Amino acid sequence: MHNRSVININPSRFIGHVVAAGLVVYLLYHAFEGERGLYRWFSLKQEIRETNVIAEQIATEKLKLQNKVTRLSPETLDLDLLEEQVRKVLNFVAPNELIIINSPNP
Secondary structure (H helix, E strand, O other): OOOOOOOOOOHHHHHHHHHHHHHHHHHHHHHHHOOOOHHHHHHHHHHHHHHHHHHHHHHHHHHHHHHHHHHHOHHHOOHHHHHHHHHHHHOOOOOOOOOOOOOOOO
16 A cells, blocks of 8 residues: 655645745856846956056056146246147258158058
């Protein structure tokens, strides 16, 4: 004689478990992949690091330009820098200077 156990599945209890499992999966998915999930958080941290590097480069360039502006202002005029800028911007050369043009390699 075999004793058979009858499994009594309560449909409302089964549906409750399925809904709870679905909710857990939904929350876990959004915890990792969502708009405010872990992957987005890590990518934003990387983006912040890259942006900080760019900001430092821009700040350095700004300091260089501020230094140039200060050296070209009427109160603290640097004649050597002024001559360099005139030569560069206006393509000015003295009559006794030799010009050598370096063409880029093809």
